[in-house]
Structure formats: structure tokens, C-alpha cells
Amino acid sequence: MSTRVARILTTIFVLAVVLLPIYWLVSTSLKSNREITQEGTLYPHVPTFDNYVRLFTEKQFGSYLTNSLVVTFFSVAIALVAGAMGAYAIARFRLPLAMEGKVGLFLLTLRIIPPVVILIPVYLLMLSLGLLDSWLGLIATYTAFNVTFCVWMMESFFREIPVDLEEAAMVDGDSRFGAFRRITLPLAAPGLAATAIFAVLVTFNEFLFALALTATPRAMTMPRGTATLIGRIDTDWASMSAAGVIGALPIVFFALLVQRHLVRGLTMGAVK
Amino acid sequence: MMHSSRLTRRSVIKGGLGLALATTALTTLGLPISARAAGKKVIIGAFADGGLTPFKQKIIPLAKEQGFDIEFLEDEYGVTLEKWFADAQSGAGQYDLYLLDDPWVPQFGAANVLEDLGAGGIDGSDKDWIGSMIDMGYWPPQKGPRVKGFESAKPTLICVPFVGDLQTLTYRNDVFTDGAPKTWDDVIAKGKEGVAAGKIKYPVVFRGVSGNPIVTSWYPVFLSFGGSFFDDKWNPIFNSAEGKASADFFVGTMKQNAPNGVVEFDSDQEGAAILGGDAGAIIQYSGNALKADDPAQTKVAGKLDFGVVPKQQSAIGQMGIFIAGVPKSAPNKANSIEFLKWYVSAETQAKLSEAGSIPVKRSAFGIAKPGNRLIPVALQQLDAGSLPRPRTPDWAKVEELLGIELNKALQAGSGGGAALDTAAKQVKDYLTTAGYY
Numbered sequence: 001m002s003t004r005v006a007r008i009l010t011t012i013f014v015l016a017v018v019l020l021p022i023y024w025l026v027s028t029s030l031k032s033n034r035e036i037t038q039e040g041t042l043y044p045h046v047p048t049f050d051n052y053v054r055l056f057t058e059k060q061f062g063s064y065l066t067n068s069l070v071v072t073f074f075s076v077a078i079a080l081v082a083g084a085m086g087a088y089a090i091a092r093f094r095l096p097l098a099m100e101g102k103v104g105l106f107l108l109t110l111r112i113i114p115p116v117v118i119l120i121p122v123y124l125l126m127l128s129l130g131l132l133d134s135w136l137g138l139i140a141t142y143t144a145f146n147v148t149f150c151v152w153m154m155e156s157f158f159r160e161i162p163v164d165l166e167e168a169a170m171v172d173g174d175s176r177f178g179a180f181r182r183i184t185l186p187l188a189a190p191g192l193a194a195t196a197i198f199a200v201l202v203t204f205n206e207f208l209f210a211l212a213l214t215a216t217p218r219a220m221t222m223p224r225g226t227a228t229l230i231g232r233i234d235t236d237w238a239s240m241s242a243a244g245v246i247g248a249l250p251i252v253f254f255a256l257l258v259q260r261h262l263v264r265g266l267t268m269g270a271v272k
Numbered sequence: 273m274m275h276s277s278r279l280t281r282r283s284v285i286k287g288g289l290g291l292a293l294a295t296t297a298l299t300t301l302g303l304p305i306s307a308r309a310a311g312k313k314v315i316i317g318a319f320a321d322g323g324l325t326p327f328k329q330k331i332i333p334l335a336k337e338q339g340f341d342i343e344f345l346e347d348e349y350g351v352t353l354e355k356w357f358a359d360a361q362s363g364a365g366q367y368d369l370y371l372l373d374d375p376w377v378p379q380f381g382a383a384n385v386l387e388d389l390g391a392g393g394i395d396g397s398d399k400d401w402i403g404s405m406i407d408m409g410y411w412p413p414q415k416g417p418r419v420k421g422f423e424s425a426k427p428t429l430i431c432v433p434f435v436g437d438l439q440t441l442t443y444r445n446d447v448f449t450d451g452a453p454k455t456w457d458d459v460i461a462k463g464k465e466g467v468a469a470g471k472i473k474y475p476v477v478f479r480g481v482s483g484n485p486i487v488t489s490w491y492p493v494f495l496s497f498g499g500s501f502f503d504d505k506w507n508p509i510f511n512s513a514e515g516k517a518s519a520d521f522f523v524g525t526m527k528q529n530a531p532n533g534v535v536e537f538d539s540d541q542e543g544a545a546i547l548g549g550d551a552g553a554i555i556q557y558s559g560n561a562l563k564a565d566d567p568a569q570t571k572v573a574g575k576l577d578f579g580v581v582p583k584q585q586s587a588i589g590q591m592g593i594f595i596a597g598v599p600k601s602a603p604n605k606a607n608s609i610e611f612l613k614w615y616v617s618a619e620t621q622a623k624l625s626e627a628g629s630i631p632v633k634r635s636a637f638g639i640a641k642p643g644n645r646l647i648p649v650a651l652q653q654l655d656a657g658s659l660p661r662p663r664t665p666d667w668a669k670v671e672e673l674l675g676i677e678l679n680k681a682l683q684a685g686s687g688g689g690a691a692l693d694t695a696a697k698q699v700k701d702y703l704t705t706a707g708y709y
Contacts, residue, residue, distance in 0.1 A: 032568065034568060038548030132364055133366060211351060212358075228348055233323070233556075233560055
């Protein structure tokens with residue numbers, strides 16, 4: 001077998017492995033529940049968009065999707081702003097001796113604590129603040145998680161940018177914050193994009209806190225709302241598949257939007 | 273001039289603001305009208321289950337005609353108990369009404385987080401109630417053993433039956449041509465004839481997944497063989513000779529006549545086997561049974577009939593009703609009690625029966641046109657025997673311990689009796705630790 005044929009076969013195999021789950025998800029979303037559970041067909045024999053229609057007319061999926069978009073946008077945006085400034089401070093300023101070189105690790109430790117460990121305290125905190133089942137409660141929770149991740153990730157991006165550029169700007173009369181905003185931040189844009197996409201992915205798909213902190217379609221996010229399709233006796237697989245397809249679209253769209261920056265971001269900073 | 277696709281900070285901020293405004297507007301527009309309507313607001317929490325379909329489709333619109341502003345919030349079964357219990361204990365006040373699974377009542381009762389519905393004006397002594405169903409609404413129980421700490425407490429009506437779900441038999445009328453099989457031996461023997469004739473692939477199907485699924489499937493076999501779960505001192509007696517015989521039959525004979533892989537079957541696979549035309553008989557709750565006449569939901573519409581659970585000594589199934597409780601933290605408490613009074617009235621129960629759901633008042637079983645063929649059979653099953661699970665707050669743990677051992681025996685295809693001995697010891701140890709003796 002020639003190298004060329006082997007390469008083609010390998011490509012086909014890899015594509016099949018990667019695309020099969022996506023095909024199966026889309027295909028299942030176009031079948032009826034009867035066809036899914038009782039017939040197990042390879043492709044939809046009677047394709048139907050009823051599952052998509054049912055999601056929005058009967059299952060309040062529009063609210064779940066809206067909640068996910070709003071909560072993800074604000075929590076990631078706030079975390080990026082706060083995180084970028086925090087990371088810049090760690091990268092540029094001398095810290096008290098005991099903290100030098102340890103802040104990043106400390107923040108990372110906060111991020112990797114299993115969320116279930118702090119689930120009950122967070123629930124009680126939100127209860128006492130009257131923020132259960134609200135956008136604000138979720139945004140506050142996700143921002144807290146995201147900001148630690150953003151600081152940890154952005155710190156190394158800022159370290160990559162020569163401090164001389166800011167100093168030159170300040171010699172020319174710019175303030176420290178102005179130099180940060182006009183010189184450093186634009187140069188760190190690829191890192192910012194890479195950080196944003198990871199934060200968006202984690203936030204948009206988060207389930208555990210959404211499960212504990214929300215109860216109604218007013219605040220339930222997309223993964224949380226999709227779980228309501230699982231019944232005691234029967235599960236609405238068709239609607240769940242349709243939800244999976246729709247839920248993937250914003251992430252795909254966002255990834256396409258920032259992919260150029262993401263590629264640049266991955267070649268600098270922490271993951272260089 | 274060339275158009276640049278560069279992502280600028282300005283475009284991100286503009287896009288983000290636009291998105292936020294658009295989503296806010298969408299959410300406002302997308303809110304259910306009921307959430308904004310004036311009226312007697314009642315927020316009902318329920319776990320997703322096909323048994324509630326007639327209630328959602330037919331009774332909620334009726335309630336709205338009565339002036340109730342119903343917000344019906346469904347959630348996944350596996351999380352609702354913890355979710356609602358946390359809601360009730362913390363006083364979060366997110367619900368006016370929980371539609372509980374009846375084994376959860378002792379846990380809520382022992383925690384004292386539900387309203388006294390008797391004091392609210394709901395008459396538990398009304399003779400029209402199905403007695404075994406209204407009994408499940410009292411904590412501590414009016415009859416049978418009580419857990420420690422509640423021996424002398426006065427029984428209080430903390431829940432009212434909502435949908436009278438219970439196990440019955442669903443069978444293929446082209447296989448069991450003489451009507452419902454009367455005994456478990458009939459199920460197997462006639463089922464094998466159906467397999468030989470090419471009408472079905474398996475005589476029987478059930479759930480084998482560890483925990484609640486396998487225990488729920490084994491339970492009617494256990495009861496029909498004459499088993500009892502606890503004595504009046506909470507000592508496990510399910511490993512009696514009758515219990516062991518039922519377990520051996522379940523993990524041996526029944527497994528041999530069920531689909532391959534039944535050890536991993538849960539309700540989806542079980543439902544697919546009977547509704548897809550592969551299995552001859554099944555014991556099931558109403559969720560899947562309600563689909564039996566709908567060609568969009570089953571390949572064998574018209575070939576499925578209902579009957580009483582087969583017997584060995586007796587014909588007893590498990591009762592697992594939807595039961596409604598009002599949390600003390602309910603934001604619209606008075607509305608929810610008023611709604612319950614309306615819902616359990618003979619008139620509304622008759623409407624529920626017409627809609628195809630199993631009612632909780634005896635008069636509603638006798639209406640001229642019940643909406644589902646299952647309803648008269650459900651009454652026959654109630655009269656033949658239908659028992660609730662033991663009234664202890666620790667039932668979930670007991671079920672888990674038993675389910676693990678039964679599942680192991682099912683995997684092996686033998687040793688059901690020994691599995692019960694092991695489980696009985698584990699249950700006894702657990703309840704000892706929990707202070708039952």
C-alpha cells in the first residue's frame with residue numbers, strides 16, 4: 001500500500017471518528033422518538049423538524065438558550081476585564097515576597113477545586129442574597145470561576161509582551177493605565193481571544209451550578225433545561241438531540257469568529 | 273476599498289451590547305404569558321413523566337378557566353428529590369406545590385417541611401378517596417410500623433394523592449389470546465409459544481439496572497409470591513422463603529425469557545421492547561401504558577391489552593402514586609391549597625379520568641367514558657391488591673442496597689435467594705446505624 005493511499009485511508013478513518021457523533025446527533029434530531037427507540041435506524045426514514053418546533057413551542061427552549069447566552073456573555077466579559085487587569089498587575093508589579101510567583105498557582109488551585117465542594121456554600125449564599133433562580137446569581141458565580149482562570153491564563157501572555165513598549169509610551173506622556181489600554185492590551189488580543197473561548201466553552205456548558213441555582217425557565221441555562229427532557233419512564237431523545245444541535249451552534253459560531261486570534265493565541269503565552 | 277474581517281475591540285463590544293439587548297428583549301417576549309397574567313398563581317414542581325401528560329394537556333387548561341394561574345415546572349426525576357428537599361428545608365420558596373413520588377413523603381414528613389393540608393380544609397376522611405392512596409398522604413402513617421421519634425405523633429395529612437399511578441400488566445393480545453395471563457407460569461409458557469410462532473422475540477421484559485429500576489421490576493413478583501418487606505419492628509424479612517423464591521424466579525426464569533442485555537435495561541429499553549413489538553408482557557406504570565393505542569408511539573397499536581399483575585399466591589402490584597405537598601415556604605400557599613381542593617373534587621377527578629389519567633377518587637373510576645382503557649384495569653388491580661413501598665425516610669437507601677445485590681444475581685443468572693440474604697444483612701446494619709432498633 002502506497003503512502004498516499006495509507007494517508008487517504010487514515011484521513012477517512014479520522015474523519016469518520018470525528019464526524020460520526022455529529023452525524024448521529026443531527027440524524028437523531030430528525031427522527032421521531034418511536035424511530036429512535038423502537039427501530040434504531042441509521043438515517044431518518046421519515047425526516048421531521050417537529051423536534052425542533054416542539055423544543056420552542058412546548059419545552060421553553062428559547063428561554064434556556066437566551067439565559068445561556070446572556071449569562072455566558074456577561075460572566076465572561078466581566079471576568080475578562082477584571083482578569084486582564086489582575087494578570088497585568090501580577091505580570092508587571094512586584095508582589096510581597098511571600099506571594100511572588102505563587103499567585104498564579106493559588107488562582108489555578110481555586111479554579112481546579114471540584115465545584116461540588118463549594119456547591120452548598122454557594123447555594124446558601126445565593127439563597128441569603130435572594131439570587132437563586134436569577135441571571136445575576138449565575139453571572140456572579142460563573143464570573144468568580146472565570147476570573148481566576150482568566151488571570152492565570154492572561155498572566156503569561158502579558159509577560160511575553162516587552163515592558164519597553166509601555167515604558168516608551170509613558171515616556172511619551174501616557175499614563176500607566178493608558179499604556180496598558182492602548183499598547184499592551186491590543187498586543188495581548190490573541191491571548192485574550194484564546195482565554196475568552198476557553199471561558200465561553202466552560203461557562204456555556206456548565207451544568208452543576210445551573211442545576212443547583214436554577215429552578216425555572218426564567219434562569220435555567222441550556223444544559224440545565226435540556227436535562228428536564230429526561231423523564232422517569234421515558235426520555236425525549238429526539239428533543240434532546242435537537243437541543244444538542246441548537247446548543248452547539250453558538251459555540252461553533254463563536255469559535256469561527258475568533259479562530260484566527262485563537263491560533264495566534266495558542267502560539268504565544270502559556271501554551272507556547 | 274477592501275472590507276476587513278478583523279475582530280476589533282469596538283466590534284466585540286458593539287456586538288456584545290447588541291446581543292445583550294436582543295436576548296433581553298427575546299426573554300421578555302418569550303416569557304410564558306401565564307407568568308405575567310393576573311390570577312391565583314400556583315407554581316407546581318413536577319418530575320418529567322408520561323403519567324402526567326393528561327394532567328398537563330387537559331387539566332391545566334381547565335384550572336386556568338377556574339382562574340388559577342398555573343406555572344408548571346418540570347424537571348428530571350433523578351434530581352427533583354434533592355432539589356425540592358433543599359428548597360423546602362432552606363425555605364427558598366421556589367414552589368407552591370411539589371408533585372412527589374410517594375416514597376418521598378416520609379422524608380419530607382420527618383423533616384416537618386410540608387403544610388398540614390387537613391388544617392387547610394382538605395378532608396382526608398372523605399369515603400370517595402381510594403383508601404390506600406389517601407393513607408400515603410399521612411405522616412406518621414396511620415397504619416403499620418413507625419420509625420423512631422414518631423411512635424406517638426398524631427398522623428397529619430401532609431400530602432394528597434394526585435395521580436393514582438400503579439403497576440399493572442400490559443400484554444400482547446395476539447399472544448395471550450385467552451386474555452391476560454393469570455399466573456407467572458402462564459406468562460412464560462404462553463410467551464414461549466408466541467416466540468415459537470414468530471409473533472414476539474421474548475416472553476417478558478423488565479428493568480435490570482441496579483437500584484430503583486431493578487427493585488421496581490422485581491417488587492410485583494416478590495409481592496405476588498407472598499413476600500413482605502419488614503416486620504413491625506423494621507427487621508428485614510424480605511429474604512423469607514417466599515422472597516427468595518421470587519428472586520430466584522426473577523434472576524433465573526424471567527431473565528432467560530427476556531432480551532439479552534436485560535441486566536442493563538432501564539425504562540427506555542423496557543418501553544421500546546413492549547411498544548416496539550418485541551416482548552409479550554410487561555409489568556409497568558402508566559407512563560408507557562398510555563402510549564399503547566397511539567400508532568405514533570408504538571408499532572403494535574391495537575395489539576396491547578391491560579390486565580391485573582399475574583399471581584403466584586396472589587396478584588399484587590406496587591403502588592407508586594404522584595402525591596402533592598405544599599411546602600411551608602410556598603409563596604402562594606393559600607392559592608395552592610385552594611387549587612388542591614378544586615383538583616381533588618369529584619368533578620375534577622372525573623375530568624381527569626376522561627382525560628386518560630388514573631384518578632384518586634373512586635367515583636371517577638366509574639364514569640361512562642374513561643379516557644384510557646387502563647383506568648378500569650387499574651381499579652381491578654386496586655381491588656386485587658396494590659401496595660405502597662415501606663413508609664420509612666430511609667427507603668431510598670434500602671432500595672439502593674437491595675438493588676445492587678439483585679443486579680449482581682441477575683448478571684450471574686442465579687443466586688437470587690442468596691442476594692436477598694446479603695441485602696437483608698446490609699439493610700439491617702444500615703438501619704441499626706440509623707437508630708431503628
